[in-house]
Amino acid sequence: MDYNTLRQRWDALMAPANIYDVDHTLEPLDDAVELARRAGMAIPAGEPPWTGDEVSMRLEHDAHTLTVYRPSRAVQCVDNGRWQVDDGTSDMRISDPEAFDAAVREASRLGLLEQDDFTPFRVTRLRASSCIRGHSPREPRVVDVGVVLKRQLDGLGFEGQGGNVVMYFGPDGSLTGFERVARRVGKVRAAVSGWRSLDDVLTETEDHLRMRRDSDFTVAQARSGYLELGRLQEQAVIQPVYVLALRLGGRNRGREEPERRIEHVVPAALNNIGPLVPGAEPDIPQTPRYSAA
Amino acid sequence: MSVTYGVHWNSAAPAPETSCSFVSIPVIASVASGVVSAMQSMGHTKRFVRANENAWASDYEHPEVASTGQSLTEDGIDSVALMYYAGHGLPEVSASLASNHFGCRAFYSNMRLGVRELRWLVLDLCGGVAGPDVSASVNMVWSDPTNGDSARPLEALHVLCTFVDESFAGFDTGRGGEFATFVSHGAPVGSAWLDAAFARSGAQTNMPIAIACGSDEAEARFRLDNGRLADGAAGPVPSRSMAWKWRS
Numbered sequence: 168m169d170y171n172t173l174r175q176r177w178d179a180l181m182a183p184a185n186i187y188d189v190d191h192t193l194e195p196l197d198d199a200v201e202l203a204r205r206a207g208m209a210i211p212a213g214e215p216p217w218t219g220d221e222v223s224m225r226l227e228h229d230a231h232t233l234t235v236y237r238p239s240r241a242v243q244c245v246d247n248g249r250w251q252v253d254d255g256t257s258d259m260r261i262s263d264p265e266a267f268d269a270a271v272r273e274a275s276r277l278g279l280l281e282q283d284d285f286t287p288f289r290v291t292r293l294r295a296s297s298c299i300r301g302h303s304p305r306e307p308r309v310v311d312v313g314v315v316l317k318r319q320l321d322g323l324g325f326e327g328q329g330g331n332v333v334m335y336f337g338p339d340g341s342l343t344g345f346e347r348v349a350r351r352v353g354k355v356r357a358a359v360s361g362w363r364s365l366d367d368v369l370t371e372t373e374d375h376l377r378m379r380r381d382s383d384f385t386v387a388q389a390r391s392g393y394l395e396l397g398r399l400q401e402q403a404v405i406q407p408v409y410v411l412a413l414r415l416g417g418r419n420r421g422r423e424e425p426e427r428r429i430e431h432v433v434p435a436a437l438n439n440i441g442p443l444v445p446g447a448e449p450d451i452p453q454t455p456r457y458s459a460a
Numbered sequence: 461m462s463v464t465y466g467v468h469w470n471s472a473a474p475a476p477e478t479s480c481s482f483v484s485i486p487v488i489a490s491v492a493s494g495v496v497s498a499m500q501s502m503g504h505t506k507r508f509v510r511a512n513e514n515a516w517a518s519d520y521e522h523p524e525v526a527s528t529g530q531s532l533t534e535d536g537i538d539s540v541a542l543m544y545y546a547g548h549g550l551p552e553v554s555a556s557l558a559s560n561h562f563g564c565r566a567f568y569s570n571m572r573l574g575v576r577e578l579r580w581l582v583l584d585l586c587g588g589v590a591g592p593d594v595s596a597s598v599n600m601v602w603s604d605p606t607n608g609d610s611a612r613p614l615e616a617l618h619v620l621c622t623f624v625d626e627s628f629a630g631f632d633t634g635r636g637g638e639f640a641t642f643v644s645h646g647a648p649v650g651s652a653w654l655d656a657a658f659a660r661s662g663a664q665t666n667m668p669i670a671i672a673c674g675s676d677e678a679e680a681r682f683r684l685d686n687g688r689l690a691d692g693a694a695g696p697v698p699s700r701s702m703a704w705k706w707r708s
Binding site (some may be wrong): 200204221222223224225234242250252253255272290291292293294295296297299300303304305307308310313315317325326327328329330331332348376377378383384388394397398399400410412415416424425426428429430431432443449451453454456457458460 | 466473480481482483484486487488489490492493496501505506507508509510512514530532534535548550551556573586587594595596598599603626628629632634638641645651654655658659660661663664665672676678680681682685699700701702703704705706707
C-alpha cells in the first residue's frame with residue numbers, strides 16, 4: 168500500500184475510545200472453581216487442592232486441568248485425554264457457521280462471556296496424519312476444531328493474543344477445552360485526547376525496526392483496536408493501538424529468501440501509555456562456546 | 461522434571477559473504493528471551509544460549525552427513541534435551557543463521573536429530589514444513605533427519621515443533637515463554653507448541669505443527685499426543701514411523 172492510499176484510509180481508523188485500567192483486584196479463584204464445575208469437573212465441596220507457582224494456579228481432577236494464569240487472570244480448562252488428541256480414526260466435518268454457533272452456545276452456557284461483548288472471529292482446525300517410513304502419508308483428518316471469539320469494546324475489536332475466548336471441540340462435537348484471556352476492564356483512566364498521525368506512527372515504526380519504509384518494508388494493511396496481551400504477560404492498561412501489517416525486505420530482499428511478514432503495534436492515542444512491546448534487543452547473557460573448532 | 465536446554469536465535473542481518481539475505485528482525489530476540497527466562501525460572505539446566513554470530517550452522521549438522529557438522533559436540537544441538545531456535549528459515553531446506561561457520565545454512569538434510577541427547581527440537585522459523593501438501597512436505601523434509609546414524613540407526617528425537625509456511629514475528633513474542641512454561645508444567649510437548657504458537661488475532665495466521673517419531677504409527681501418534689519432558693530419560697526413540705498434527 169503506498170503512502171497516499173494509507174493516508175486516505177488513516178482517518179477511518181480513529182474512533183471515540185478510552186484508556187482503561189485493568190482491574191487486578193478481583194480474585195478469580197472462587198469463580199474459577201464454579202466455572203470448572205459447570206465444565207464438568209466434579210470437584211468435591213471444600214477447599215479445592217490448587218497447586219501452582221509464580222506463573223499459574225492449577226486444579227487437576229478427573230483428567231481435567233483448570234489453570235488460572237496469574238499475570239493475566241486468564242483461565243484455561245482442558246480435558247487432557249481429549250483436548251488436541253487424535254483418536255486415530257475420526258475426521259470432523261463441521262462448517263464455520265456451525266462451529267461459531269457451538270462456540271457461542273457453549274461459552275454462554277459456561278458464563279465465559281460475562282458482561283463483555285464477543286464476536287465470532289476465526290475457526291481453526293487441527294489436522295493429523297502419519298506415515299510409515301518409505302510409504303506415502305495418510306490423508307489428513309480433522310481431529311479438533313478451535314473457535315476464537317474476539318472481544319469488542321467501544322465498538323473497537325481487540326488485537327493481540329488476549330482479548331478472546333477460545334472454545335475447542337472434539338470429533339463427537341463436544342467441548343474438549345476452553346480459555347478466556349480477557350482481563351477485567353476497570354475504570355477509565357483517561358479519554359483518548361486524540362489519535363496519532365500517520366507520519367508519527369511510521370517514524371516510530373522505522374525507529375523501532377531500524378528499517379526504512381519502502382526500501383526495507385512496505386505497509387500492507389493498517390488496523391486499529393484495543394490491545395490485549397497473552398496469558399503470561401502483565402498488562403496495566405487497556406488502550407487503543409494501531410496494528411501495521413508489514414512486508415519486510417523491500418528492494419533489498421534476496422530472491423531466494425521467503426518474504427517475511429510481521430505485525431507491528433504502536434499506541435494510537437496522543438495521550439498513550441507506553442511502551443507496548445518489548446525492547447528490540449533484550450539483554451540476554453550468552454554462553455561462550457565450549458570449543459572454537 | 462529438569463532437562464538440559466539450549467537456545468539459539470537470529471535477530472541480526474546475515475553475515476557478509478554468505479548465501480543468506482534475510483532481513484534482520486530484532487523482535488525475534490524477545491521470543492528467545494521468553495524461552496530463556498521461563499526455562500531458567502522452571503529450574504532447567506542451561507547448556508548454551510547463543511545468538512547471531514555465535515550460533516553456527518555446523519552446530520546442527522551431523523558429522524556423518526556433513527564433514528563440518530558438530531551436532532554431537534558440546535556446542536551442538538544434540539548435546540541438549542530441548543533445543544529452541546528462533547530465527548529465519550529457507551522453506552524445506554534449512555535454518556538460516558546470522559553467522560558464517562561453514563556457511564549460514566543449517567541444512568535439514570544434513571541433520572540426524574536425537575541420536576545423542578536431543579529429545580525435542582523447536583524450529584521457530586519459516587518453512588520448517590511447507591504447504592499446501594503439508595503431509596508430503598513432512599515426509600520429504602523430515603524423513604532423513606529422523607533416520608538415525610550408524611550408532612543408532614532408525615532412532616531419533618521424540619518430537620519436532622515448527623511452522624507450516626510463514627512464522628509471523630511481531631508483537632506476539634510470548635510463544636517461546638508460553639511453550640517453555642507449559643511443557644515444564646507437564647503438558648505434552650506437541651500439544652504445548654500447538655497451544656502456544658497459534659495466533660489468536662490478526663489477519664496473519666501462524667500454522668504450528670508438531671511431528672513425533674515412533675516404532676509404528678500408533679506409537680508415534682501416542683507420543684505426539686502424550687509425550688512429555690518426563691519421557692526424555694528413555695533416550696532416543698524408534699523412528700520407523702512419524703505422526704504429525706498442525707493447526708490452521
